[in-house]
Amino acid sequence: MVALAALLGAGFLSRPAASLPLYARQTGQPCATCHTAFWELNPFGRRFKLGGYTLGGGDWKGPPFAVTLQAPTYTHTEAGQTGGAAPHFGPNNNFAFQQVSLFTGGRITDNLGAFIQGTYDGVFRSFAWDNVDIRFANSVNVDGHNLLWGVTANNSPTVQDVWNTTPVWSFPFIRSELAPTPTAKTFIDLVYAQQVAGLTGYAFLDDLFYLEFGGYRPLSNNTQKALGINPTGQSPINGVAPYWRVAVEPNFGDHSWEVGTFGLASKVFPIGLSGAGTDSFTDIGIDTQYQYLGDPHTVTARVAWIHENHNTSASQTLGLADNSNNQLRFLNATLSYIYDKTWSFTGGRMSIGGTPDATLYGTFTGSPNSANWISEIAYLPFMRGGPSFWPWLNARIGLQYIRWDKFDGASTNFNGAGRNAHANNTIFGYVWIAF
C-alpha cells in the first residue's frame, strides 16, 4: 500500500520550490539571509518560518505572489525505460518542463502568515494544490526566558519543519520526475502529502529547545479531487494520526547544530478497504544537522534515520501482504559545501531496507531494499540579489548524478527482466528559477 500510495502521489509529490521572492520582497532581504543555498534554511530562515512568515522590513507594496519554474530539465538513465519514462515521454534522454508553481502568503497580520503553493506538473500534465503551511505565531517573555510559540495548519507531515533533514525539505531539493524511484518508502516520507489536514502546536524556548505536537486527519475524496489530488488507491488514516517533533539547536558563533527526533503514527485502511480492520504504523525518526555559516565558506551536514514498524495484519487478511508485520529502515545522509553563496557541491547516501514481503511491495525480489549515492553541483548566481531590473530573481542551475547500488531488492535483475540497478543510474540537469 505504501508503494501504491507513493506511485499515485508521485505526480504531485516531487519537490516544490522555496526560497520565495515574495518573502524577500516582504523582508527587504536577499535570499541569502534565510538560505545557505536555496532552499536550505539557515538559523534566520528557520526563525522566520517559526515566526509565522510575518517578519517585515521591506518596502514592497505589490501583491504577495511568487512563481517558480523547473524548466528545462534533462533526464538520462544508464539504460532506457521500456515503454517510456512517463506518458508522452520517450524511454531516455528526456527534456521536460517539469513544474511551474504559484505561491502566495507571507504576512497576513502581525502574527498570522502563510506559505501556500499550487503546482502545475508538466510531466503528468495536471494542476494540484501543493504545500500549504498557515501559521499563527507569537513571542512572549516568560520570567526572563523567550518563548516563541505558534500553531500551524498544514497539509503534509514535516512540511512545517524548519530543518532540512525531515522528508518534505530534505536533500535532494529537486529531483527528476522521469527517473526510476524505489518502490518502498516510509509513511512519513510524503505518502500523505496533500491528502491530509494537520494541526500542530509548537514552542521554541530561548532559541534552543523546540517542541511540537499535533495530528493529521485524511481529507475526504471529494475535497482531494477538488484540490487536484487523485484519491484512488490511498490508504487513508483512521481517525487522527499523532505527529511529534522534538529538537535542540544550539548556535555558537558561525556554528549551528541541531539534534532531534520526529515521528508519525496511525491506523490506516489498506487501500481504503475496511472489511478486515486496520493496519497500523509507527514511524520514528532521528536527525541531526550541522551548519558552518562562514563567509565565503558554508558547510552543511544532514543525517536522518527513520524506523518504521508496520502492522499489516489487515492487509494480510485481505491478501495484500504476506506478513502480519513488516519493518523499514531509511537513511539519508548528505554533506554540502557552498562557496560564496554561489556554488553548491553536495554528496550523499540514501538507503532503505527492511523485511521482504513480495505481495506488499509487489517487487520481483520481494525485498524493499534500495541504496544509492548522490552527487550534485549547482550554480546560484543571485543569492545575494538579482539583476537591477528584478532584484528578487533567483536561480539554481544544477547537474545531479545518482548511482544505484541496489534497487528494489537486488543489484542485478531486480525486475525479473534482466534489468540491473545500475541501469537506473541517472544524470539530471535542471534550471530552477524563482521570481
Add this chain to the structure above:
Amino acid sequence: MVSRRSLLQGSTAAVGFLATGRYPAEAQPKISKIAVNHQDHPDGDERCDNCIQFQPPDACKVVEGSISPQGFCRIFVPKRTPT
C-alpha cells in the same frame, strides 16, 4: 479517540490562553541576535548604522532587542548609496 473537533477546540483554547496571558506579547516576532550571530562591534566598514534594516537610534527592523549602531551581524545589507 481524539476527534478533529476536540483537537481544534483544544488548540483554540490554548491560543486564547496564551494570547490573553499575563506575559506581554510583542507585536511581531523578530529574529533573535543569536540566530544572526550579532556582535556589538563592526566588521571592518560594515556596521549596523550602514545597514538598510537599522532604525536609529538603536533598533533593527528584523533583529530583536537594542542594537548598537557600531554593531554587525550575519545579515548585514549595505544601504544603497545615492547615484
